Amino acid sequence: MIQISEISALETFKVRHPVLRPGKPVESCHFDGDEFLSTRHFGLFVNEILAGVISLFKQHNAAFANDNQFQIRGMAVLENFRKRGFGEQLVLHVEHVVNEQYGNLIWFNAREVAVKFYSNLGYMIVGDAFEIPDVGTHYKMYKILDQNFGIV
Numbered sequence: 001m002i003q004i005s006e007i008s009a010l011e012t013f014k015v016r017h018p019v020l021r022p023g024k025p026v027e028s029c030h031f032d033g034d035e036f037l038s039t040r041h042f043g044l045f046v047n048e049i050l051a052g053v054i055s056l057f058k059q060h061n062a063a064f065a066n067d068n069q070f071q072i073r074g075m076a077v078l079e080n081f082r083k084r085g086f087g088e089q090l091v092l093h094v095e096h097v098v099n100e101q102y103g104n105l106i107w108f109n110a111r112e113v114a115v116k117f118y119s120n121l122g123y124m125i126v127g128d129a130f131e132i133p134d135v136g137t138h139y140k141m142y143k144i145l146d147q148n149f150g151i152v
């Protein structure tokens, strides 16, 4: 059974750590703003095992003119659970949440290896590649949302 639920920042570390910060201290999994009330964390459970996580930050980026922007951070699926559509389900879930909050743009810094995954979900690159120390080459990506989607 597949289920996506809201989880705590601390719970995301179970997936963030092996996937995004392997070999680094577990404290390195903490992101600034993780604990803000406006930040939300979601986990995808497969038969009650936490297999993937995604976090949504209410974060404005001056690269975009839109007034109600959200940032995706900490997107990660455990290696054994990849290529089954779970990553896509997590992104679609936060898109729905953003729509419910009348958000009109989602942006994030994507690892180079994940650019194709996000492009397939309709995200576009803006600007040039840039380096994040210790992590690697990234691209800023974004998607403008249809504000009627998901609102009943």
Ligand SMILES: CC(C)(COP(=O)(O)OP(=O)(O)OC[C@H]1O[C@@H](n2cnc3c(N)ncnc32)[C@H](O)[C@@H]1OP(=O)(O)O)[C@@H](O)C(=O)NCCC(=O)NCCS
Binding pocket: 019, 020, 075, 076, 077, 078, 081, 082, 083, 084, 085, 086, 087, 088, 089, 109, 110, 111, 113, 114, 116, 117, 118, 120
């Ligand atoms: C990027 C990441 C989150 C994707 O998670 P995922 O669960 O594998 O995502 P999906 O299964 O939805 O899609 C991944 C690929 O599998 C393909 N796929 C989905 N279901 C499939 C299936 N049943 N059979 C075969 N392939 C499938 C998708 O088409 C997609 O292909 P693409 O990469 O060529 O676009 C995951 O690879 C990951 O955690 N990577 C390491 C951390 C990382 O890079 N995070 C992003 C930081 S910006």
